[in-house]
Amino acid sequence: MAQLVCGLARRWCFGALGSPLQALHLQALPLHLGRTVMRASQKDFESALRQVKLWKKDPGNEVKLKLYALYKQATEGPCNLPKPGMMDLVNKAKWDAWSALGSLPKETARENYVDLVSSLSAASEPPSPAKPAADGEQAGGDLVVTSENHITTITFNRPAKKNAITTQMYRDIMLALQAASKDDSVLTVLTGNGDYYCSGNDLTNFTDIPPGGPEEKARTNAVLLREFVDYFIDFPKPLVAVVNGPAVGISVTILGLFDLVYASDRATFHTPFSPLGLSPEGCSSYTFPKMMGPSKAAEMLIFGRKLTAQEACAQGLVTEVFPDSTLQKEVWTRLRAYTKLPPNAVRTSREVMRSKGRERLHAVNAEECEALRQRWLSEECASAVLRFMSRKAKL
Numbered sequence: 182m183a184q185l186v187c188g189l190a191r192r193w194c195f196g197a198l199g200s201p202l203q204a205l206h207l208q209a210l211p212l213h214l215g216r217t218v219m220r221a222s223q224k225d226f227e228s229a230l231r232q233v234k235l236w237k238k239d240p241g242n243e244v245k246l247k248l249y250a251l252y253k254q255a256t257e258g259p260c261n262l263p264k265p266g267m268m269d270l271v272n273k274a275k276w277d278a279w280s281a282l283g284s285l286p287k288e289t290a291r292e293n294y295v296d297l298v299s300s301l302s303a304a305s306e307p308p309s310p311a312k313p314a315a316d317g318e319q320a321g322g323d324l325v326v327t328s329e330n331h332i333t334t335i336t337f338n339r340p341a342k343k344n345a346i347t348t349q350m351y352r353d354i355m356l357a358l359q360a361a362s363k364d365d366s367v368l369t370v371l372t373g374n375g376d377y378y379c380s381g382n383d384l385t386n387f388t389d390i391p392p393g394g395p396e397e398k399a400r401t402n403a404v405l406l407r408e409f410v411d412y413f414i415d416f417p418k419p420l421v422a423v424v425n426g427p428a429v430g431i432s433v434t435i436l437g438l439f440d441l442v443y444a445s446d447r448a449t450f451h452t453p454f455s456p457l458g459l460s461p462e463g464c465s466s467y468t469f470p471k472m473m474g475p476s477k478a479a480e481m482l483i484f485g486r487k488l489t490a491q492e493a494c495a496q497g498l499v500t501e502v503f504p505d506s507t508l509q510k511e512v513w514t515r516l517r518a519y520t521k522l523p524p525n526a527v528r529t530s531r532e533v534m535r536s537k538g539r540e541r542l543h544a545v546n547a548e549e550c551e552a553l554r555q556r557w558l559s560e561e562c563a564s565a566v567l568r569f570m571s572r573k574a575k576l
């Protein structure tokens with residue numbers, strides 16, 4: 182589901198801009214205070230509509246909702262649709278945005294639309310040429326996989342979205358792990374491109390409701406999540422995370438299934454499940470209490486306490502913390518040295534350390550996914566996703 186956010190937004194927002202426009206007239210309109218100003222014309226409005234369609238960069242959900250609402254107000258007047266159900270997240274967000282304009286006159290909405298487009302167009306930079314992929318790299322995409330010096334590296338590559346994981350990325354990570362389990366690499370590394378390691382599950386994963394409704398969506402998400410986590414439980418080679426920046430949600434919980442976690446001193450570790458109406462996943466309900474004790478695990482997993490890299494290291498979640506400026510050099514030098522160790526001995530040692538707990542982890546994974554399937558159908562979760570989409574809430 183590469184770039185779902187943009188695709189989805191185009192469907193529910195930009196798509197609406199293609200509908201026929203009502204005739205609006207160019208004129209100097211009187212303001213309440215008696216003075217007159219030139220208002221945006223129908224031509225300005227149409228030109229703004231064309232400009233929006235040419236935008237290469239996704240302006241973000243908040244802006245798209247504003248544009249949608251102003252467009253509807255300018256062309257149809259005050260919101261005339263029945264309020265969508267709580268679980269119909271996308272239409273509910275659109276309805277809220279349009280209704281919030283109340284009885285704003287069509288002309289003012291049109292003018293605000295033109296102003297918003299022109300301010301955003303002025304602020305946007307010309308697109309930069311695409312960077313060619315390095316040797317051995319699977320070019321472009323939201324996930325980059327490289328294999329070099331017996332190390333397979335899987336890089337989250339959506340820096341503009343803080344490396345949030347889309348449905349397609351979950352699938353691609355599983356494919357990459359499958360390939361890495363069979364290639365000649367000794368280690369498999371997960372890391373992030375940009376200032377974040379990963380902001381967790383892409384919250385818009387919840388918004389494309391299939392014909393079977395929210396129940397089907399919750400079911401397919403639970404199946405996907407269970408399969409994804411199973412891949413980490415069963416992975417046969419050492420797994421290393423190079424946590425280059427803040428980590429959120431599932432990108433934190435699965436660290437309990439890794440062998441080494443090296444972190445920048447800029448990294449933070451945050452599992453805000455309760456504020457999102459969710460519950461823990463990635464086997465963290467089992468691995469975290471085992472690793473840090475039940476009370477520290479509860480602070481993170483139930484109450485959403487964010488840990489610094491040093492704190493996470495003290496709790497055993499992180500192996501070692503490096504200054505951000507030397508992280509890459511120090512970690513990769515060390516990892517290259519580890520690849521020189523006899524590979525069969527490395528695999529055997531890991532297997533004897535891991536095999537005893539594997540069955541238990543699968544059972545924990547199944548239980549967590551079932552709890553989440555139910556959470557995804559809750560009003561608490563729907564409200565949290567809506568708040569995020571309308572940008573009233575951040576972590």
Ligand SMILES: CCCCC/C=C/C(=O)SCCNC(=O)CCNC(=O)[C@H](O)C(C)(C)COP(=O)(O)OP(=O)(O)OC[C@H]1O[C@@H](n2cnc3c(N)ncnc32)[C@H](O)[C@@H]1OP(=O)(O)O
Pocket residue numbers: 239240241242243341342343345346380381382383384385386402403405406429430431432453454457459462569574575576
């Ligand atoms: C199917 C399997 C399910 C697995 C279950 C997994 C559960 C989890 O992982 S729960 C955790 C989910 N993640 C979050 O709740 C994080 C949400 N994001 C934020 O709170 C913030 O974005 C931030 C704190 C991570 C960063 O804040 P800030 O530095 O102010 O940057 P922006 O908010 O402006 O973000 C830039 C850009 O990125 C988009 N984005 C960031 N995180 C996500 C995300 N998780 N899902 C979707 N989109 C995300 C954000 O919307 C911005 O986009 P634009 O507005 O289009 O610029």
